Amino acid sequence: MPVEAYTAVKVKPPKAPKFKEVFPTLNNVVEVLYVTGPFDFLLRIVADNTFELSKVLEDIRSDEDVVETVTFIVLERLK
Numbered sequence: 725m726p727v728e729a730y731t732a733v734k735v736k737p738p739k740a741p742k743f744k745e746v747f748p749t750l751n752n753v754v755e756v757l758y759v760t761g762p763f764d765f766l767l768r769i770v771a772d773n774t775f776e777l778s779k780v781l782e783d784i785r786s787d788e789d790v791v792e793t794v795t796f797i798v799l800e801r802l803k
Contacts, residue, residue, distance in 0.1 A: 727771045728798040731781065732763035739789040740764055746787075752780045763794070 735743050740758070747756045747767060755768035767784075771777040777797075785793055 727774055727777050729769045729771075729777055729795050730798070731767045731769060731784065731793055731795045733765040733767060733784065733790060734763045734792040735765070736789045736791060742789065747784075750780065750783065752776065763792075 733743070733747075743765060744756075744758060747753055747765060752769050752771050753767050754770050757766040758764065759766050769777060769780055771780060781793065781795060784790060
């Protein structure tokens with residue numbers, strides 16, 4: 725059963741344009757939103773399992789311009 729997660733990503737202030745190009749190309753990232761608030765992006769990630777999700781998150785966090793991430797795993801879709 726696939727794992728669906730939403731990850732909020734904060735990047736260094738002048739680097740948002742870079743990630744507008746990078747995030748849509750990442751495997752398993754199926755939606756990219758550029759948002760307001762304490763984070764800059766909201767990513768919807770769909771992976772085959774938690775191991776694969778972990779690898780995607782490691783790839784995102786490994787970029788030196790990524791300041792912070794918070795991930796929410798979807799337990800159930802209600803609507």
